[in-house]
Structures are given as structure tokens and as C-alpha cells.
Amino acid sequence: MENAPHILVESLSVSVGSTPIVSDISFALPRGQVLALIGESGSGKSTTALALMGWCRHGGRIASGTIRVGGMAIDRKSEDELAALRGRYISYIAQSAAAAFNPSRRIMAQVIEPALIHRIMTRQQAEAKAVDLFRALALPDAETIGDRYPHQVSGGQLQRLMAAMALITDPELVILDEPTTALDVTTQVEVLKCFKTALASVDHGRGATAIYVSHDLAVVAQMADRIAVLHKGRLVEEGPAEQILRAPQDAYTQSLVNAPRPVPAAPSAADAAPVLSVQGLTAGYGKVTDGQPAIPVLRDISFDLPAGGTLGIIGESGSGKSTLARVIAGLLPAAQGQVLLDGAPLPPTLEARSLDQFRAVQLVFQNADTALNPAHSVRRILARPLRHYHGLRGAAADRRVAELLDLTRLPADVIDRPVTKLSGGQKQRVNLARALAAEPRILLCDEVTSALDTVVGAAILSLIEDLRRDLGLATVFISHDIHAVASLCEKVLVLYGGTPVELASREAFNGPEHHPYTRLLLDSLPTMDPSWLGATPAPIHRGEKQAGLCPFLPRCDVAIAGICDHQPAPPKTGDGMRWLCHRGPIKHDKESA
Amino acid sequence: MKQFASLWAKAPAANRIAAAFVGFWLLLALAGPWLAPHPVGAFVDEDVFSGLSARFWLGSDYLGRDVLSRLLYGTRYTVVLGLGAALLASLCGTSIALAASLCGGRVDEVISRLMDTLISIPSKILALVLVAACGSSLPLLLLICALTYVPGNFRIARALAMNLAALDFVAAARARGEGKWAIAWHEVLPNMVHPLLADLGLRFVFVVLLLSGLSFLGLGVQPPYADLGSLVRENISGLTEGAPAILAPALAIALLTVGTNLLIDAMKPEGQ
């Protein structure tokens, strides 16, 4: 019995109507092991995982195949029988805890709900168990955190609370659906560590059987015993994690393992006069008093960008990266400081800018789904700036639209399609083409690849790099993808809580010495090495940040007592670097990773 | 036309039925007076409340007039007044909503309070006072019905515009340096068309009902002409004997409004 697989899936097909979403999927998993389902968006990995609960999205159904979990034949159960299993024997951890928690109910009520629905505990027992789980998951204020509403805790905490919800009934199988994708890298380390410990302690320390859905091989390397690779609804390869990571057999898996790294950018004339210059910029939301906004987002930002140069801006969510792009574009007036275009100050508000100033600075929005008007065709979207900036219409405009499509390597026949009918990558190209239509001097790229699959994103990045070289565009890359920024950008600006903690040349950034926060970011990037997670220390948190002092102090592991907690961090300059810290640059132990 | 044909072919049966329904009423409203076998006010039958017959397909009314002819004329009043008032209300409401959402701040506040004021006065009471003040006439009825439903349309259009104005493509247009009105026209309005059409249909139904209510109170279309509501009202004494004179116009109102509602339901974009 112990040798029989705990989970057995044979020739599983799920379809919506007559369209198959996944077909002919087979795998087996012994009790207590973790299987990772790997693939791009649309590969059918979530569909496969949810089928194990007998759940199909968007009116789909299990068309054929068998699914056994423990001794249970999932594919033969009625809806009522399935409801009795879900949350009891099989539980689910969703991608975005912020969306998966009910905003108007307290966390505790939601965490213990599975135990109450299946009547396996009294309310008191369930609450006591939940508090134990909160402690095991290293949640702060374990006794009282359940009394809060979801909006009152952070994303990383919510994700761990959802793990508590999934584990409260001691399920036989846990399905984790991209559980850390929405998190920052530093938070991801914390959450992964918690998940790993929590999963291992299930079933009296024998460990839970789990399905881990992800697109990130490095994350999966830390969590999985076995890996199944899905591509376009089919299983292309399945085997022990070690083997898939070291010696993938299938060509597609090989392309994933050897993911394309962006080609290092060609250097520009670094001594060229700055086309964009930001000086002492402070900005935020709410009423401005004495140059300080009510809700400050950015503090004292300065940098120069030479013509044709590239600057990367990195930082966690909430660090003010996108706000900086909005300030430069004029969507949010600065409270202090200024933005210079060719040495002349840009008016802070949209109203005061001239058409030429608008034209020179173009912002490419993060999410092409919302940045392109869904009511318009590609032609209309591209023709609008042509007419607005250059007065082009009729045949001349059509010619230019065709050129732009060609420039962004879009097929000519998309021209009359509504943007809603394009793929994610195509939309992002149209988004880019619209900015290029202005013939700008500066391109502000705000997380342009974050909504895209790795391969598609890499293609967009190399397109931008080509355009920069061919058209001499100065580009600002805002990204959380540190690898891409490090290879593409000549200069990197690291923001922490709106404060610029490090500004480094590419050489310096790729070198070993960094501000402690940059070092933390770099150390938090998972690698394919399965021992990485165990070797990486959990990030620390102590106290709240205090006005005037180094903003990173509460999370800094090299702070000097008596200095860092008493005096503001001094700016220092060194070898191609400028940073804000009492300490000298801290060595990033990159080679061990 | 080709596009329309393919749309028609693709539409589910329920949508086609609903569309055919509405098309039928529009046709009647347009062609009604030419189809009418008898003059609208002529006393043609010696008998009152007579039943269906070859000469009078829908019988005669309480004064011995041909019900079919009166129904055909009545449909025109109801449809034209209803559609006109609904269009006028939507046009005004949406324009004001766009202005309010784009100007924002104090302008928005003042406009919203004005609309609240207008919506808080019960429509029939407003109609009662205005008709008493100015005397019933078609333009006044149109105006009253439109005025009644401007605030409702305004609320919906404003909510839509506010949601759209917060989206990235509007920010992109602002960062491009486009003016307020260009943004309203090119970016915001095209995305409001579908829900606003649905709202127009709903307003049409409400106007038809309000008109028939006003006719019932004697404030509506004045004799010898009659809209569908007045036809029911004037023949109400025939209800006990189940005369076609009252059943036909009552049924007509119900079919017109239900048909429009079905079409609205059918028009909803998928996934909503």
C-alpha cells in the first residue's frame, strides 16, 4: 500500500465545449512528495492542478481520463461528493491572496471555515489550531492577527494566512497555484521558507503531498521532488526534479532551463550631454506643505541620463519606481526639485508643457491590457499620436503606421484588428509602437515585461535594446527583473521606500560591493540550486522606520548600533557608485549563489 | 450591412427573437397610420366593445371606434415619444456626466447636487405640476419624460466615465498632451457605448410606462389622439367583459416593454 502512488493521473483531458485545454496528461506521485507543474501562461498547469479537486474554470469539464487521490476516484465523484472532499482532503492555495480572501470578513473566520464546513472541529478547537498554524508560519501577532481584515495585513502575510487556511484540516493533498508570483523577491524568500517548513510538518512530520504550480524553475527547484513540464496543454516531460533541472530531455524544457539572458547592451557615448536630468526630486500624493507632500512617495532623487543612454530603476513594490516615471511624464507634479530636458526645466504639470516636450518624453505603461483603449483598432491607436504630434493623416499616416508595425516586428495584418484580439506580446509591441510614433528622445519603460511570459518578455527587451541603438533613444527601464536591468542598463538606480539607496554604473552594479538593501535584493533572487533556499537567511524585520534615519534600518543586518539608529544615513561615493549608508559598501557573496 | 448580416447569423435565437420584436414595433410606429383601416377618431361601429370581426380585426372601443386603427396610431405616439424622450435624456445625461467627470472637483459637486435635486422630485408629481402650469402638449410631455430620466442616466454615465478615467489608456492620452475634450471623445466615450445603449433601452421602457401612467391620470396625449396608455385608460370599463379594446393596447404595452428588455439583456457583452 505504501508503494502505491498517492496521486495517479492517467490520460487526463479537460475541455471547454469541444476545445481541449489540456489533453492526455499522466503522472504519478508518491505520498509526501511535491510535484511541480511548470509552464507558461496558457500551458494548462492551473487547469491540471484544479482538476485534481474536480474543479474546472470557465465552464470546462473533465472530458476523459482518471484521477486518483489517495483511494478516491475524483473523476467519478458527484458535485456533492466533491464538495465534501474540497478543503477537507484536498486544499488549495491561490496565486493572489489579496483577491482570494473575502475583503469584508475577518481573517480568522475565513481561515477556520474549512474545518467548520466539514464539521471536523468546534469553533474553539479550530481557532486554537489556527493560532498554532499562525505561529508555525512565523506570522507576527499570532494571537490577534485573525481579528483583522485582509486589507490590514501585507501581501506576504496574507499568503501565509492562506497556507494556514489550507492546512487547518490536515489535508492529504495541498495544491499551491503560483503562491509567490505576486510577491517581491525578498518576501518570496520568507514565504517559501514558511511553506517548506509547514508542508514538511503535515501528517505528523511525514510531509504533505503537494502540487506546486509555477512558471519559475528556480523557485520550483527549492520546493519540488518531481517536476512535470507542460506546454500548450500537453505534458512534455516529467521526472525527478534533479534530472529535469540538470539534464532535461525535451527541447522545450531545455529552452526553459537555459532561459535566454538578455544580451548586454552596447555602450553609448557616456560622456554625451545629459538629455534627461533629475535633480533633488521629491514627490507624493496629497497636499504639499513646505515642499513635502502629505503622503510622500519619492525623496530627493537625482540622476543624469545621457542621450542614447540607459538607466535601470529597481526596487520592491511600493518603492516609488512607477511614481518616478509618472513624475517625469508630468502625470504627477513634483513637490520639490526639477526634471531637466536638454538642460531646460520641464514644467511639472501637463498643462504647462509644450507639444514638443510631450513628444520628447514617452511613457510605455506596464500593462498593455489597460494602456491600450479596448474600443480601438491598432490603426486608430497608432494614428492618434501621428496626427497629434506630426499632423499626419490619410495615406501619409497609413504609411507611417505600417512602418511602426514593421519597426516593432508586428505582422502588417494586425492593423485593423481590435487590440482586444491581440496576444499579450503583440499588445506590448503596439504599446511600444505608440510611444515610438511620437519620435521621442526619451522612452520611459515601466515594468514592460512583468505581465509577459519569460520568452515573450525577453523578445520585447531585445526589441527595445535594438530600437535604442538604432534610433538613439535614451531609455529608462523600471523593472523588478534585476537580471535584465543588470545586463541592459548602463546605470542602475536602486530605490527603497522612495529613497535612492544606490546609484551604480553597470560595472559597479555587477561587481561585488553594494548597499545592504541591494545586497538583500540580489541574495533573494532564487537560483536553480536546490540548496539555495536553505542557505539563504530569512530577511529580518525589527520595528518601524523612523523619520530622518536610514529608511532601511528596520531590515538591515549590518547596521551599527549607536550610529545607524541615531544619525541620518550619509551619502557616499566610490568606484562608479553613489550610495546612502553609514557602512562602506557591503560585499555581495555572489559566487556562492 | 454585411457585418450586420454576420452578426445576425451568429446571434443566439433569443437575441434574434428580441431584435425581431423591437424591429416589429419600430416598423408599426413608422408605418402605422398608413396601415390603419379607419380614421383614428371616426365612429365606425354602432356597437361598442364589440369583439374580433372581419371588419374590425380588434373590435371597437367604448365609443364604437376601430381599435386596430387607434392602436396603430397609439403605437406611433408611444414609440416616438418614448424613444425621443429616452434619447434626449441619454444625450443630456451623458454629456453632463462627461463634463462633470472631466472637470471634477467643484463642477462635479455642483452638477451632482443639481441632479440629486431633480431625481428627488417624484416624476408624476413633477409632470402633474408642469402640465397644470403649461397645459398638455406633445413637446411638454417629451420634455417632462426626458427631464425625469436625465439624472438616472447621468448617474450611470458618470460612474462609467469615472471608472474609465482612472484607466491607463486615459493616463497615456494625458501624458501625450491631449486636451480634455479629445480624451472624452476619443478615449472615454467609445467604451461607454454598450452600457449606455442598454441604459437607453431601459429608459425607453420607463418612459413608456410613465407616459401610460400620465395618460391614466389624464395628463398624457389628449383626445381624440391617444397613446397606448390612454387607450387602456379610456376603455377601462370594458375590462369586466374582457373586451379586445382594453386587452389589445395593454398587451401591446407589455409586449413592447418586455421585447425591449429582452433585447437589452441579449445585448449584454459576454462575461457580464
Next chain:
Amino acid sequence: MVGGMSGSHRQQSLWPLLLRRIGSALVTLIMVSVVIFALAGLLPGDAAQEALGQSATPEQVAALRHEMGLDQPAPVRYAQWLAGMARADAGQSLVAGMPVAEIIAERLPNTLMLAGMTAALAVPLALAMGITAAIRRGSWIDRAINLASLSMVALPEFLVATLGVLLFCVKLMWLPSLAMVSAEATWSETLRSCALPILSLTVVVVAQMARMTRAAIADQLDRPYVEMARLKGASLSRVVLGHVLPNCLGPIVNAMALSLSYLMGGAIIVETIFNFPGLASLMVNAVTSRDMPLLQACAMIFCSAYLLLMLAADMVALIANPRLRAQ
């Protein structure tokens, strides 16, 4: 853009928001009073002329106008009227020759009773219909409720009322066709005589409420938290009642308030058909007899009722929002 990290959510507090809503409702009420005053001024005829009849000399009319204050400029008359309204003194009825407040005091309880009993019947019914349709989304029950509510929305109310009379009074002879309301009548007598007006009004308002309830719930059903609850093993009815309903309280209460406000001034047709002594029919009489003070007072009551209901709905929505409630 901002936020995302713990504690950096911009918290808005509840009280300033509530006070703001109350403030804007008051502003609206003042604006309503201006409109009503102006509307009443539009009506042709002159109360002094009406009171004295055709035989009066112009001097007599002028004297009475002066006595009634009608020769004052409009802003002065408005200020006097508003001051009176603020003291709950709506002036003298020009026709009945008694204080408006007394006439209204006689009718208002009837209207409130009719509205209250209709609400007591219609609100639970609408909730039940809307929730059932949402839970059984796509089933034949959903479609049946949809068609039924669609037909109810589409029927003119005088037709509903007349059909009710035909069925219950003429054919079945179960209920009286006229609503008799008097202080001596017992509860059961009142209920019996008001059953038809209540039923007719219920048919008029219930459909819209049920449709809005269903729409508000259906809007939430595709949210990830609903899927999450289903994957915990919760049945759809548990999800709708326990998870979805608290999240769409705002729109549902708003739809209820909008429909119920109709029961005050909108009941005019039902009141006419059943000869029900309510405020709306009182106001119709006031219009025909050019009894301005009475007309204005009634209109103010209707508008205030609307504003109060909407304010209450706003408050419920604000208080139900945990982002505002939990500080």
C-alpha cells in the same frame, strides 16, 4: 501605485465621510425647496383671485394679496416660507382654511402605513427572488424569475391594479375594491381593505429590486474569493449568503432605497384607483385647487423622504465597508 506594503494603505475614517454625506443631503434639500417654490410659482391662477371668486373687484383682490403676502417679491416669500417649514409650520391651506400641518397629519400616517406594509412584503420577497436567481444562475428557476420580474417591470401599474380588482373583487369577491382607512377600523379590517393597494405596489417595486439584487450578486460570483470559498468545500448557497452578500450590501441597499422612495410620491396612481386617502392624492387635489402651501408641503415631504432613504442607504454602504469600519 502607492501602498502595497503593510500599513501604508491610506485609511479614510468613517465619521468625516458620514458627515459629508449628511451635509450634501442638506444642501440638496435646500435646492429642492427652491425648485418646489419656483414650480409652484409657475402654476397659473392666483390664490387671492381663487379665494374671492370672479365677482371680486381688482381692489379687493389686491387687498387680499397684500394680506396674504403675495405682493412681496419672490425671494422674500421664499425666505418666509422656508422659515415656516423649518418650524414645521407649513402655513394655512388656502382652500380648506385650516393649517396645512393638520391636513397632512391626517394623511401622512396612511401613506406611511401603506409604504411600510408594502416594504415589509416587497423587500423580503425581492431579496428571496434575487438571491435564489443568483444561486441557481443559469437554471430554469433563474430564467423563470428573470421572465417574471421582466414582465412585472414592463406592466403599467394601473393595469396591475385594475387586473387585481377584476380578479379579487369582481371575480373572486375576496377583497373590497376601495381602500377604507379609518381610525375605528381594526387591524384586520384595515389590512383587508388595503390588501389590493399593497399587492399592486409590491408588484410595481419588487421586480426592479429583485433584478438589482441578482445583478449585484452575479457581479461578485466570478471573483477569486468566491472560487476560493468553493474550493474550501462550501456550497454555492453558503458562498452567496456568507461571502458574497456582505460584499454587495451597498448596491443592494441602494436599489432598495430607490425603489422604496417610489412608495411615497409614486403611489399616486394606486391611490387614485383605490381611492386611498394618502399624501399623493392629497397633492393632486392641491394642484387642481391651486392650494400652494399644501402643494409645497407635500412636495417637500416626498423629496425629504427620498433624500432620507438614499442617505440611509449611503450610510449602510459606508458602514458595511470594512476598509472604513475597521480602523
